[in-house]
Amino acid sequence: MGGWIYGPQSTFEAEGPVAKTQLDVFYVTVWVTGIIFVLVAAVLAYATIKYRVRPGHDTDAPPPEQSHGNPLIELGLIALSVVALVVIAVPTLRAIWFTYDVPEEERANAYEITATGYQWWFKFEYPSEQIDGAGTLVSGNELVIPAGRPVRVNLRTIDVIHSFWVPKLAGKVDMMPNRGNHLWLKADEPGYFWGQCAEYCGESHAVMRFRVIALAENEFAAWVANQKSAARTVPGTQIGDTPPVKAQVEFASYNYQKVRRNSPGWTEEFDRAPFAAWKKQQEVEKSENAELIAQGRKLFIEKKCAGCHVVRGHEGAGVTGPDLTRVGARTTIAGGLLENSQQNLHRWLTEPNEVKPGNKMWYGGYMVRNDKGTWDAQFTVNDSEARALVAYLHSLK
Ligand code: CUA
Secondary structure, three states: OOOOOOOOOOOOOOOOHHHHHHHHHHHHHHHHHHHHHHHHHHHHHHHHHHOOOOOOOOOOOOOOOOOOOOHHHHHHHHHHHHHHHHHHHHHHHHHHHHHHOOOHHHHHHOEEEEEEEEOOEEEEEEEEEEEOOOEEEEEEOEEEEEOOOOEEEEEEEOOOOEEEEEOOOEEEEEEOOOOOEEEEEOOOOOEEEEEEEOOOOOOOHHHOEEEEEEEOHHHHHHHHHHHHOOOOOOOOOOOOOOOOOOOOOOOOOOOOOOOOOOOOOOOHHHHHOHHHHHHHHOOOOOOOOHHHHHHHHHHHHHOOHHHOOOOOOOOOOOOOOOOOOOHHHOOEEOOOOEEOOHHHHHHHHHOHHHHOOOOOOOEOOOEEEOOOOOEEEOOOOOHHHHHHHHHHHHOOO
């Protein structure tokens, strides 16, 4: 749909019952206040024009005798105000009760998710999906849900106050420290929806985003089953049994461009059809370079990535950053900011602070605080190392 009022984060394109209810309240309020505005403006215009100063009027004359007005008009205005408030209050209260929690009759069918805000990304846990020996299924920045089914989202935060908002589905409710908030949402149809943190939470708040992908029931079940399995291993890339890696491998199939700061983080193709892009992202890339991937897997440990991230079944135990077990299958990286292309991932790995200022991969990872309170480089990721890491991370589907 075109027009300035529409877009990926437009609340005018409600695609679920919660967002529709919220949009209805908005329309009721706009109509009631709009009518009041027109009436008041009309009366004001009438009085201004009718009683304006005309040639020949005595401008020094004292004002006419003041009265308390016409009791009938006064009472009528009070009654009208009460009516206007009731007209707004009834649907508002109904909407508050409806959006607060999954309706009783649908509760047995509700799917549960726990969303946790971090500076600046979202963690999604699936309490009903348990993995033997690895606990709850965890994902980051892309919340995959079953379409046509109510989803109850527990809202948590690890640090400051964030706010969970999916404009086309539901919103927004704060994620408060030491407080268990929740909301519910439902996507009527399968689709791809933009989400956004809606509470100022530090320097990269504006780019703290996420996506919601709603899948048909059978596709969702397949997605969950794949997510629960350990990380995909490309043959010949196991740590320990790989042949010695050459210092520099060929990058024939990797055609990067240099990307500057503030250049757009997504392509037109992704902009137009993100749901199709998401489905394509689930597929394994045709030209996988096992040698490069093996090198990347080693670098994942050497560059201390494993200290903050997990690739379940491979390396890492860190929980500070997103779970990367299937990062190659996500359409976005860096907290929903960039499309997950080779080029963008390379950019994110070599210059994280250029992409998302203040992020913990940079401060505390790449840079460490010294005795003087300033920051020293702990390590860097050069061009060829980043290419190897990109190949490895993109093999994780
Ligand atoms: Cu998190 Cu704003």
